[in-house]
Amino acid sequence: MAVAALLRRGALSSSCRHDVYIRCLLSDSDLHPLVNSANLRFWRGNHNSGKFDFTDMTHPHLWYPNAREKKRNVFLHVGPTNSGKTHNALKRLEASSSGVYCGPLRLLAREVAERLNKASVPCNLTTGQEREEIEGAKHSSVTVEMADVTTEYQCAVIDEIQMVGCRTRGCSFTRALLGLCSDELHVCGDPAVVPIVQRLLEATDDVVTFKQTVIF
Ligand SMILES: Nc1ncnc2c1ncn2[C@@H]1O[C@H](COP(=O)(O)OP(=O)(O)OP(=O)(O)O)[C@@H](O)[C@H]1O
Structure with missing residues (x-):
């Protein structure tokens, strides 16, 4: 054997x-x-x-060789709730040639898939319970546990990254953060999560840029 x-x-x-x-x-x-x-x-x-x-x-960052072969541009969108963090990240996702949205809830994944399909960007939906495949789609909207760390994307979004601290689901957020293989990675969440995300990304050699949003 x-x-x-x-x-x-x-x-x-x-x-x-x-x-x-x-x-x-x-x-x-x-x-x-x-x-x-x-x-x-x-x-x-x-x-x-x-x-x-x-x-x-x-060295968990080394478990994802595909991601480590890239120097990812990571954009950290932080700011108060309803300040447009996800909105800004989704704009980038819509404009990209391929991409994935990873969220914590089926409802959010569905909302994003519908938004992209409505904007004429064919988008699959994958959650633990459902799989909807759209012909020709190069975009996917998934619950974070379903994130595919073997496919290469131009753009990836991780929403509600503060859930990295969740006892039961945090590991899936860490996996997505370290493992998504995309040129651009948009990470949205509460400002309190910045130190831990920075710490996790210290090892990856990615380029990290902060995007602070404010309520308008
Ligand atoms: N620039 C904008 N133009 C139009 N709508 C916007 C804009 N920014 C935000 N919105 C709308 O405001 C609502 C909240 O935005 P969004 O979900 O991006 O906020 P958030 O900061 O990610 O919130 P949360 O912290 O709750 O995740 C959404 O319905 C979004 O479509």
Whole structure:
């Protein structure tokens, strides 16, 4: 059985797992589709030893090689409620050639899909309960748990990022923040979340720009 399969099944002992490096034991075809040859070259180039410890869970930003290959432009939209943070981000999403909106609620995901479709931007809807596919759509509106971190987008939006602090759903916001593979990433939320988002993005080498909104 391939070593990758054993790893996935947790069949190797922890000391053995610790010694497993992609270069020496795993062929490219063994690996999860996320870790393709191009990504391996990236990993090797960024690890002095030329080895990557597949079982090292201490650097979550490195779990998303597709996103790490990009220098993302992250726009952090912060301001009071109803000040237009999401509105501004959605304007960018509408104008992009491909993109994804990630929100915390089915209702919000549906509202955004309807908004884009109405603006003649074909947009799929994917939540835990429903999947609506629109022919030719290059945009998707999803609940954050359904965010696809393997597809490349021009623009991505994460709404209500302060939910990163939620005990049960925060991990999905962190995953989207670190893993979405887009040239532009718009992150909307409460100003209180700025320090934690900044901290999370310190490791990613993205370019972060603040957009402060005010109630008009
Ligand atoms: N510049 C604008 N032009 C027209 N409508 C706007 C504008 N900015 C905001 N709105 C409208 O105001 C409402 C609130 O905007 P939005 O949802 O973007 O605010 P928000 O700051 O993201 O709020 P929250 O913190 O609750 O998420 C929406 O219905 C939105 O369409």
